[in-house]
Amino acid sequence: MEDLTYLEKITRASAPGMVRVPLQPLLDFVAAFMEKMGLNRADSEKAAEVLVTSDLRGIESHGVPRLDMYLEMFRLDLIQPEAPYTIERESGATALVNGGRGLGLVVGPRAMQLAIDKAQASGVGMVAVTNSSHFGIAGYYAEMALAHDMIGLAFTNASPLGVPTGGREHRVGTNPLAFAAPANQEMPFLLDMATTAVSFGKIEIAARSGRSIPIGWGLDPEGHPTTDPYVALKYRLAAPLGSFPELSSHKGYGLGVMVDILCGVLSGMGYGMRLPRLQAGHFFGALRIDAFRDVTEFKAEMDDMIRELRSTKPVEGVERVYVAGEKEFLAEAVNRQLGVPLLAGVVQRLLELGQELDIPTPGITLE
């Protein structure tokens, strides 16, 4: 989904340090942006919520810095603002949804809700989605299951970046997977991970800050590891999770293909090299916990497990061990109070977008 136009814009506008923007003005701005693109009010607010959740959690690769990417997609007519959302196949526990080439940030929440509704009725719900587009953070969707005492799953495919083990060409997207399970007193478990060693956004961020990347993130056109983020970005060559054959990069590669099978092949959207530009297929799942075990018992044992993981004796110099999702939930709690942290260049770009598109920007400043 990533493109260099976006990178160039952000790089050009880059300024040192972070700026905090209050939450509500940011949500209002993104919703107004989406309305300007032709979405109705409800869809615009939902899209803003999904996108800004990413910034709130400190996942800067997937939030409002992507507005330019969405703008380009609308302008190229790759996204239909009022897309027809249709259920093409359906059973008590399964569905195939056609997103009608709509915005992933709008199609995604509806399709995940369908998986939750099906799980409510049948214990489990599994929904494949075709004809959608970039849906933001996968974790948002998996997390939707938690309020219903369910386990949530969310996957999306994306344009090729990942290089199969032993290869020197990309074939598989960063294809993230997310898995969420509720606890009682502890924060939920929320795993949300690209199946490449790192997301493309992380390589972009290194490039923007002029830093080299660790050996094991990206490759050069010969298929050898590179420390130069611009080389990895230019040729779009990211290493799968595991990074090197002797550290089992075939596993990250295999996980990426697994996500492509569910989101691209099973949905009919198209996999890797056959995924239409800037489009995406998704796959959502929900499991009702009480179909398997008493919910109170489950959550109590999740609390115990999470505490036991956190209490792992740390390596010297490391403060403590974290559990998936914990850092992001902690960041969100802080950022809701203090404001959403954005690079000054990103805020500058929001202000420019406001001018270009005639969207008011009250409360959004570089101060």
Add this chain to the structure above:
Amino acid sequence: MEDLTYLEKITRASAPGMVRVPLQPLLDFVAAFMEKMGLNRADSEKAAEVLVTSDLRGIESHGVPRLDMYLEMFRLDLIQPEAPYTIERESGATALVNGGRGLGLVVGPRAMQLAIDKAQASGVGMVAVTNSSHFGIAGYYAEMALAHDMIGLAFTNASPLGVPTGGREHRVGTNPLAFAAPANQEMPFLLDMATTAVSFGKIEIAARSGRSIPIGWGLDPEGHPTTDPYVALKYRLAAPLGSFPELSSHKGYGLGVMVDILCGVLSGMGYGMRLPRLQAGHFFGALRIDAFRDVTEFKAEMDDMIRELRSTKPVEGVERVYVAGEKEFLAEAVNRQLGVPLLAGVVQRLLELGQELDIPTPGITLE
């Protein structure tokens, strides 16, 4: 599930080179072994099939070299030979199975079949299993779905070995996950992977051959990478997939916990540090492809995808790129003809077991 007694036995009996044992005599021997342990004939044959499939595919960490581990489990009364198999909760698409402390190699196939039956009726079947034990290779179960034009999923938890990112103590098992999807003319896609950088068996194999291990497989008690397999084995400290924090080892760690949530917490079996010794919980899933898409179309596109992955331009010096499962299916095809490859020390141990337990060993020789 691994223990040093087994390692010591194999190491003591080690001899150079591999020996090929014909398939049927090996199956007969393992089935006779299981009958001697008290299993009925049908269960014994099924257990032999699951176990030997691992050796056929060249996955030497999970096949007949583990017979001593199973022997110990029977002798310690950790496995009930004629265990009651009960369905404790059930809906059209879900079930919780209680394996009654039975052998995983017997409980697993029945529970996966239940997931398949449920998918036949409801489009999807999800089955959690408690009170089971080591079930061999996860891939065997995921693959069972293929003949029914389904996608298969299989997970199991195991005793702690994996070290959370930033930690210096184990908390999570090698907790493998398997995912299988059918193709038409091509071999199926079959991902079967430990969520640690490598399975414990691979570290054992390095120790047996007196080789050092790559940095990134195991840790020392300070939580630092070690190249000494004996250190990693002694303290049971394996690195999660990703190996190092800067290469996203939190993802492998998170995947391991995900598997523990499904197999240990959701099933009620117990997770990581609370999993009773040598026992295991499992989680199985089956998805009927035609609940989402026409099966013929799906398989044709799987063929295309697999060919495209295989045709990735390789790194210089690499013959070609493989797809998950391909090497193992190729190995199986060869080994069915030429005989099952086993280390001479393993064959020697089978012959000893035959004498100790009064099991005939026709066709099993060190020649």
